[in-house]
Amino acid sequence: MNHMKKWKAIEVTEIAFLSIAMAAILILLSGADPLTAGRMFFNGIFGNASGFGEVFVKATPLILTGLGCSVAFRTGFFNIGAEGQFYIGALASAWVALNATGVPGVFRIILAIGCGFLFGGLWALIAAILKAKLGISEIICTIMLNYISMNLLGIAVRTFLMDPAGSIPQSEKIDASVTLLRFLKPTRVHTGIFIALGAVFFVWFLMEKTTSGYEFKAVGFNKRAAACSGISVVKNIILSAVLSGGLAGIAGAVEVLGVQKKLLEGISGGCGYTAILITLLAFNHPGGVLLVSVLFAALEVGANSMQRQMGVPSAIVDFLIGFIVLLILGRELLTGKMRAKEGK
Amino acid sequence: MMQQILTVGFLSAFLSAAVRMAVPLAYAGLGETISEKCGILNIGMEGVMLSGAFFSFAGTFFSGSILVGLLCGMAGGAAVSMLHGVLSIRLSKDQSVSGIAINIFILGVTSFLYKLMSGGQSYQQIEPLIKLRIPLLADIPLIGNALFNQDILTYLIYFLVMGVSFFYKKTNTGLSFASIGESPRAADSAGIPVYRYQYISMVLNGVLGGIGGAYLVLVQVGNFSENMTSGRGYIALAAVILGRYLPFGMLGAAFLFGSANALQIRLQAVGVPLPSQALSMLPYLITLAALLGSAHKNHGPESLGKPYVRGAR
Numbered sequence A: 001m002n003h004m005k006k007w008k009a010i011e012v013t014e015i016a017f018l019s020i021a022m023a024a025i026l027i028l029l030s031g032a033d034p035l036t037a038g039r040m041f042f043n044g045i046f047g048n049a050s051g052f053g054e055v056f057v058k059a060t061p062l063i064l065t066g067l068g069c070s071v072a073f074r075t076g077f078f079n080i081g082a083e084g085q086f087y088i089g090a091l092a093s094a095w096v097a098l099n100a101t102g103v104p105g106v107f108r109i110i111l112a113i114g115c116g117f118l119f120g121g122l123w124a125l126i127a128a129i130l131k132a133k134l135g136i137s138e139i140i141c142t143i144m145l146n147y148i149s150m151n152l153l154g155i156a157v158r159t160f161l162m163d164p165a166g167s168i169p170q171s172e173k174i175d176a177s178v179t180l181l182r183f184l185k186p187t188r189v190h191t192g193i194f195i196a197l198g199a200v201f202f203v204w205f206l207m208e209k210t211t212s213g214y215e216f217k218a219v220g221f222n223k224r225a226a227a228c229s230g231i232s233v234v235k236n237i238i239l240s241a242v243l244s245g246g247l248a249g250i251a252g253a254v255e256v257l258g259v260q261k262k263l264l265e266g267i268s269g270g271c272g273y274t275a276i277l278i279t280l281l282a283f284n285h286p287g288g289v290l291l292v293s294v295l296f297a298a299l300e301v302g303a304n305s306m307q308r309q310m311g312v313p314s315a316i317v318d319f320l321i322g323f324i325v326l327l328i329l330g331r332e333l334l335t336g337k338m339r340a341k342e343g344k
Numbered sequence B: 001m002m003q004q005i006l007t008v009g010f011l012s013a014f015l016s017a018a019v020r021m022a023v024p025l026a027y028a029g030l031g032e033t034i035s036e037k038c039g040i041l042n043i044g045m046e047g048v049m050l051s052g053a054f055f056s057f058a059g060t061f062f063s064g065s066i067l068v069g070l071l072c073g074m075a076g077g078a079a080v081s082m083l084h085g086v087l088s089i090r091l092s093k094d095q096s097v098s099g100i101a102i103n104i105f106i107l108g109v110t111s112f113l114y115k116l117m118s119g120g121q122s123y124q125q126i127e128p129l130i131k132l133r134i135p136l137l138a139d140i141p142l143i144g145n146a147l148f149n150q151d152i153l154t155y156l157i158y159f160l161v162m163g164v165s166f167f168y169k170k171t172n173t174g175l176s177f178a179s180i181g182e183s184p185r186a187a188d189s190a191g192i193p194v195y196r197y198q199y200i201s202m203v204l205n206g207v208l209g210g211i212g213g214a215y216l217v218l219v220q221v222g223n224f225s226e227n228m229t230s231g232r233g234y235i236a237l238a239a240v241i242l243g244r245y246l247p248f249g250m251l252g253a254a255f256l257f258g259s260a261n262a263l264q265i266r267l268q269a270v271g272v273p274l275p276s277q278a279l280s281m282l283p284y285l286i287t288l289a290a291l292l293g294s295a296h297k298n299h300g301p302e303s304l305g306k307p308y309v310r311g312a313r
Helices: A002-029 A032-048 A051-073 A082-099 A106-136 A138-157 A192-209 A211-221 A223-226 A231-259 A270-280 A286-310 A314-327 A329-337 B010-039 B045-064 B066-090 B095-118 B144-148 B152-170 B172-182 B184-189 B194-221 B231-244 B247-270 B277-279 B284-290
Strands: none
Touching: A002 A032, A002 A314, A002 A329, A032 A286, A032 B184, A051 A082, A051 A192, A051 A211, A051 A231, A051 A270, A051 A286, A082 A106, A082 A138, A082 A231, A082 A270, A106 A138, A106 A231, A106 B284, A138 B184, A138 B277, A138 B284, A192 A211, A192 A231, A192 A286, A192 B152, A211 A223, A211 A231, A223 A231, A223 B284, A231 A270, A270 A286, A270 A314, A270 B095, A286 A314, A314 A329, A314 B066, A314 B095, A329 B284, B010 B045, B010 B066, B010 B144, B010 B172, B010 B194, B010 B231, B045 B066, B045 B095, B045 B194, B045 B231, B066 B095, B066 B194, B144 B184, B152 B172, B152 B247, B172 B194, B184 B194, B194 B231, B231 B247, B231 B284, B247 B277, B247 B284, B277 B284
């Protein structure tokens, strides 16, 4: 056991070293000096309050979508559709926030977020039924649904949700009484972070302390064994997919009500895809998702600062995080423990 | 409106576009058929195509030669496939996880490199591949233009599909390759070099997927944009399933999905009074609907996606 831990420490050091080296190479490629860029990077994160706050603003939707992915992955449902579920959740909550004018402030927020959860979950349900009942690949289905939902949102902001006063494809501004409170001015940190933290606890409790969580994991671990011990595979895949989509839907709702305060195209910023990598890095653990999301958000804030100050494309973050995930996947290559299962 | 659609002009333009939209799917689908016959599910096809698209663009842009660009695209695709190959063959990783991770990684890589290349500059355009018109045959009404007035890559795919189909059906080596996807253990016992054949399949998968991506740049658009494959790699996966893992079946499915795309493009061109987004989602809706047809019917190789570890039980 001790031996294993030692190996892991070496791996972690190697992966960290290689990632930093890769970052330096990429910064050099963009024609900037890595040391100055590094200073700009940390300056962007810790230089002032609003930059530091931005880390938590960006982490909030990542935590929620990442949790969603982790629940589905552990049940063996490879939900690549968080992006689409995010869109549908954002669409539903924006519609409620703008149209349910009869419901007073706080209750409308709750209703809007609830609808985000509901519709995100229903969107995932489509793929879940196709997978659980008909055996169709959830990977292809969820990707197709992502593109469909992207276009649905595009239609919405050009037709029934379009701001009548403007000509840009986006909804009108949501009334201030229905938006999430920014409690740390001048930063943009909003109460959505508490929803995300609550969700971390909820998912951890569900997966580790309840029978449903146990059944999810059992199905994810071995479908046949789960079925033989009386656990319904179909039911659990559908439940976990709906929960997963619902969490991504909440992320969409929180982004609409807390950050953008209106519905617009590309509102997710690709966070549904990033969430997949975050979940993989966190080994599907809720606490890990929280940690990796905050780290990733910090990377993003720092990279934005590098882009503003030094012209290093902020896509460097997507490059690096993918690189790290692949390093972790291929870590046996680093330590020479290839095909570890051989001869077992 | 219907009169506008039911004209020879519209139909002929539609068929032409359908072929053009189907070709990249057919290349990627053929590559995927080859890897899946060997038991390797390459969900990373989207990344393979995107890499092929980017490197063919960069290659053509810097060298000024389409041939060099195409070779760069093939190499770019093969590199991505080999990455998946090493992870799934050598390290026996979960092939879905590896494929998805690769797709997102390649999206980041190509976006980053493209931004470096364009450096915030305006539009960069390359000269697309010329069409080779086959005399007489191209004059056949309706289908002549679609089938016989295309570029060389389009003509090539028909022969490649025939070749691959022949290879798996009629040759001993082809049978050996296909047996790996069914039962790698049995294949290994029969003396077939399982891992070597799997790597060969992955290279072919990458080269063909790379051409598929390159086609988008070199024939369809003439430039690169971020995430320009927009799900085509996954649609190619669907084409393989729908085509029941047969090269000709896959080609037919690619034409179906290509037509869906062509239809939305032609309808936008004639100005159908619908939001363009409603038409843009058509190919994805049709792919989803087509997958319904494959419900419960699994024609895939028996050991598809299962890592083979020599000597393990």
